[in-house]
Amino acid sequence: LAKTTQPISMDSYEGQEVNITCSHNNIATNDYITWYQQFPSQGPRFIIQGYKTKVTNEVASLFIPADRKSSTLSLPRVSLSDTAVYYCLVGGSSARQLTFGSGTQLTVLP
Amino acid sequence: DTGVSQNPRHKITKRGQNVTFRCDPISEHNRLYWYRQTLGQGPEFLTYFQNEAQLEKSRLLSDRFSAERPKGSFSTLEIQRTEQGDSAMYLCASSLPGTTSYNEQFFGPGTRLTVL
Numbered sequence: 001l002a003k004t005t006q007p008i009s010m011d012s013y014e015g016q017e018v019n020i021t022c023s024h025n026n027i028a029t030n031d032y033i034t035w036y037q038q039f040p041s042q043g044p045r046f047i048i049q050g051y052k053t054k055v056t057n058e059v060a061s062l063f064i065p066a067d068r069k070s071s072t073l074s075l076p077r078v079s080l081s082d083t084a085v086y087y088c089l090v091g092g093s094s095a096r097q098l099t100f101g102s103g104t105q106l107t108v109l110p
Numbered sequence: 111d112t113g114v115s116q117n118p119r120h121k122i123t124k125r126g127q128n129v130t131f132r133c134d135p136i137s138e139h140n141r142l143y144w145y146r147q148t149l150g151q152g153p154e155f156l157t158y159f160q161n162e163a164q165l166e167k168s169r170l171l172s173d174r175f176s177a178e179r180p181k182g183s184f185s186t187l188e189i190q191r192t193e194q195g196d197s198a199m200y201l202c203a204s205s206l207p208g209t210t211s212y213n214e215q216f217f218g219p220g221t222r223l224t225v226l
Contacts, residue, residue, distance in 0.1 A: 034213040043114070043201050043217025044153065087152055092213045095143055096166045100152025 004088045009105040018075045020104050022088030025069050032092040033064060033071045038085045038103070047086075048073070078108045112136060114218035116202050122224045123192055130188045131221045135204030142185050143215060144177055145201040146170065153201050159185060160207075192225045199223075 006022040024033070032051050036044040048055055050062040050071070061074040075082060086104045091097030115134045123129050135142050140161050145153035156175070158166040161182035171177075174192075179185040189196055199222050203215035 032213050041220075041222075043203065043220055044215075045217065046214050049213050085152075089213070094166065095141070095158035095212050096155055096168065098155065098212055098215075100145075100154070102150070103152050 003099075004090060004101050006086075006088050006101065006104045008102065009107070011107050011109060012078055013109050014079055015077050018078050018082075018106060018108075020073045020075075020086055020088075020106065021070060022073070023070045024088070024090045027068050027090050028093075030093050031090045031097075033062065033068075034089045034092070034098075035060070035062065035073045036087045036089065036100070038087065044087060044100070075106075078106075080108050080110060082106065083108045114202055114204055114216050116200075116218040116221050118221055119219060120222050120224075122226065124226050125192060125194060127192055128188065128190045129192060129223060130186055131200055131202075131223075133185045133187070133202030133218060134183075135185070135202070136216055138206065139204035139216070140182065140207050141205045141212070142179055143203045143205075144185070144187050145203065147199045147201055147220070148197075156187075189223075192223075194225045197223055197225045 004022050004024045012018045034049040035047045038044040048060045048062045052064050055062045063072040087100050117132045142159040144156040147153040155168050156171050157177050159179040174190045177187045199220040201220045203217040205215045
């Protein structure tokens with residue numbers, strides 16, 4: 001199973017762009033990269049998914065270099081409500097493969 | 111609300127008792143997953159259903175744990191002879207059929223179990 005490594009925590013200020021990088025050196029050819037957000041006492045919420053290059057949706061962008069051994073979640077102009085744990089996952093060819101690590105605790109300060 | 115629902119939201123039980131949790135997925139989702147999450151950790155995969163068939167199980171799912179999904183709709187997760195180590199948040203998720211839909215799961219609010 002592909003493993004991921006991401007920072008334990010990050011701090012940012014309101015209005016800034018936040019980039020959270022995840023490394024996944026053993027990613028397999030058919031693995032996708034997915035990011036989730038989780039607030040306390042809630043289930044995780046899907047943010048974005050990609051395979052290569054760049055993916056953008058209404059809440060975030062996902063940058064994936066050609067070797068796919070890392071990925072960067074970019075959150076534009078964060079607000080206090082973006083304070084949450086962000087999980088990077090790789091996998092997708094089976095339910096068992098989708099493995100959550102410990103995530104990155106993002107704290108947005110006023 | 112058309113999201114994933116879980117009941118109860120909280121459950122306190124004494125060691126040795128049996129507990130059962132229910133999950134109602136989003137109606138058009140045929141895939142259903144159970145996870146367990148302890149404080150400070152990400153969710154751990156427990157089991158997966160496609161319709162009524164239980165297709166994958168984690169080795170974390172000991173013989174005290176059993177899950178069902180009769181008729182491919184709601185699902186139940188039962189823990190027999192609970193132990194204090196079973197205290198955790200139990201999360202249910204569902205997703206649409208499709209090649210990459212394992213990745214885009216919709217989670218419920220969870221059931222927090224406390225075993226005294």
